Amino acid sequence: MRPAYENQQGLKSQLCAYAGRGYRRHQMAALPGMPSAITISRWVRADPGFAAEMAACRMYGTALRRESGGWFAYDHTWAEMFLTRVAQVGMMAALRTPGQPCRNQVDRWKRIRPEFAARLEAVKGRWRIPGRKPRVYDEATADRIILTLNNGVLLRSLRKADPSLPGAPTVRRWRCQYRDFDGAVRIAMR
Numbered sequence: 782m783r784p785a786y787e788n789q790q791g792l793k794s795q796l797c798a799y800a801g802r803g804y805r806r807h808q809m810a811a812l813p814g815m816p817s818a819i820t821i822s823r824w825v826r827a828d829p830g831f832a833a834e835m836a837a838c839r840m841y842g843t844a845l846r847r848e849s850g851g852w853f854a855y856d857h858t859w860a861e862m863f864l865t866r867v868a869q870v871g872m873m874a875a876l877r878t879p880g881q882p883c884r885n886q887v888d889r890w891k892r893i894r895p896e897f898a899a900r901l902e903a904v905k906g907r908w909r910i911p912g913r914k915p916r917v918y919d920e921a922t923a924d925r926i927i928l929t930l931n932n933g934v935l936l937r938s939l940r941k942a943d944p945s946l947p948g949a950p951t952v953r954r955w956r957c958q959y960r961d962f963d964g965a966v967r968i969a970m971r
Contacts, residue, residue: 786816789824793831796821800838808859811880818879855890860897863887864904871908916947918955923962926952930969 786792792815799809810818825832863882866875875881882890891898916922926939926946934942937949947955956963 786820792816793824793828793834797831797834797838800835801841803842803854803856807880811862811878812858855894855897860890860894864900867901867904868907872905915954916951918959918962922946923955923959923965927965927969930966936966936970 796809796815799812806818806821809815810821816824825835859882863875866878866881869875870878876884876887887901891901925943929939929942929946930936932942936952939946939952940948952966956966
């Protein structure tokens with residue numbers, strides 16, 4: 782059986798270079814052409830020389846990260862990958878994608894880099910429906926949601942069952958805001 786990666790040594794040297802620049806394993810795995818984080822961990826366990834080199838590069842990268850502003854330091858390549866992902870799937874889905882920055886990191890990037898903030902708003906704007914405002918809670922709609930859930934409709938399929946009802950994100954927001962409604966939804970989903 783041939784190995785999954787033809788040029789393992791070349792990939793290992795690239796991984797060490799990224800580790801030296803402060804990248805973590807999940808960030809390296811998110812880069813195009815790189816192996817998964819699990820594969821990187823297997824290579825580290827299987828090759829002691831590679832493990833020692835990665836550890837040294839990680840130590841250097843950690844020191845570099847501390848000097849340059851900690852974990853939330855702006856990285857142009859990573860920011861570009863994140864903007865591309867937001868354009869593909871939207872902001873919330875991009876934040877949940879493995880290998881992407883967390884919400885705090887994106888917020889810090891927006892504070893220290895106004896050009897990043899402007900580009901992010903432009904990309905996010907493509908996903909917004911113009912003139913749409915968050916739906917306000919009302920008892921009649923809440924009762925209709927409970928009845929629909931009692932009929933066996935899943936929460937994620939609520940809009941398919943009745944397009945006049947709010948979607949799952951709005952129901953989740955209402956559940957956080959109104960504990961009585963949350964209790965009724967829990968009972969209806971059982």
